Amino acid sequence: MTTSPFDLSNKTAMVTGCNTGLGQAIAIGLAQAGCDVVGVNRSEPTQTAEQITQLGRRFIDVRADLSGGNDVIAQLLQESLSQVRTIDILVNNAGIIRRDNAIDFTEQDWDDVIDVNLKSAFFLSQALAKHFIAENIAGKIIHIASMLSFQGGIRVPSYTASKSGLAGLTKAMANEWAAHNINVNAIAPGYMATNNTEALRQDEQRNAEILNRIPAGRWGSPADVAGPCVFLASSAADYVNGTTLAVDGGWLAR
Numbered sequence: 001m002t003t004s005p006f007d008l009s010n011k012t013a014m015v016t017g018c019n020t021g022l023g024q025a026i027a028i029g030l031a032q033a034g035c036d037v038v039g040v041n042r043s044e045p046t047q048t049a050e051q052i053t054q055l056g057r058r059f060i061d062v063r064a065d066l067s068g069g070n071d072v073i074a075q076l077l078q079e080s081l082s083q084v085r086t087i088d089i090l091v092n093n094a095g096i097i098r099r100d101n102a103i104d105f106t107e108q109d110w111d112d113v114i115d116v117n118l119k120s121a122f123f124l125s126q127a128l129a130k131h132f133i134a135e136n137i138a139g140k141i142i143h144i145a146s147m148l149s150f151q152g153g154i155r156v157p158s159y160t161a162s163k164s165g166l167a168g169l170t171k172a173m174a175n176e177w178a179a180h181n182i183n184v185n186a187i188a189p190g191y192m193a194t195n196n197t198e199a200l201r202q203d204e205q206r207n208a209e210i211l212n213r214i215p216a217g218r219w220g221s222p223a224d225v226a227g228p229c230v231f232l233a234s235s236a237a238d239y240v241n242g243t244t245l246a247v248d249g250g251w252l253a254r
Contacts, residue, residue, distance in 0.1 A: 013036070013087070014038040015039055015040070021192075022093060029226025029227065036059070066116050069123075073120065090128045092141070094116060117165075121169070138181040143166045144187055186244040186245065193222075
């Protein structure tokens with residue numbers, strides 16, 4: 001019997017920021033496809049751990065503040081590899097946002113967002129790429145980008161810069177690492193029904209404006225991102241390099 005190209009059995013994925021929302025759905029989706037999961041979070045991901053364990057997969061809980069730089073990344077990688085045989089997949093999902101007019105935006109709000117969303121994604125990817133190459137692993141790196149990888153947004157300049165940067169890094173890393181059998185790609189979620197968008201969904205006018213722009217006619221759910229992530233993590237995507245896949249219900253096509 002031929003194994004499905006989407007089967008991730010005997011693989012281990014590291015997912016950052018998986019205690020709620022998109023990260024949680026991605027981690028659970030990868031586990032459903034056969035992955036064990038190393039979850040990197042600042043707080044305890046109780047629900048994520050329980051659901052993955054119920055699927056019969058291992059969940060390794062690693063705590064880290066990704067704004068802490070390379071020392072933190074080295075420590076979390078050492079801790080992770082002390083508990084798993086290897087890591088095959090990295091999903092850079094952790095992210096934060098700060099809102100203010102560009103004219104008033106502070107250096108601290110700029111640095112906070114760039115450090116977590118972009119800097120940590122680069123150096124964690126670098127660390128895992130070194131691991132993949134040293135262990136001769138056909139690794140997969142998936143960045144979670146945004147519609148603001150394509151658009152400017154309003155009152156979120158550092159977030160837009162970070163997500164636009166991730167789209168660029170996806171291409172740059174693919175150019176260098178595809179020759180080492182490392183696939184680097186990104187997913188750009190559209191408007192998703194998560195805690196972060198609850199206020200927008202409760203605003204009747206803004207909710208209607210958003211839905212009118214989405215050809216699918218609905219907000220996305222975190223589970224809508226899990227399937228594309230499984231695809232990019234699997235051997236079915238072995239010849240997909242440097243792309244940012246929009247999962248947006250057609251938002252960009254409108």
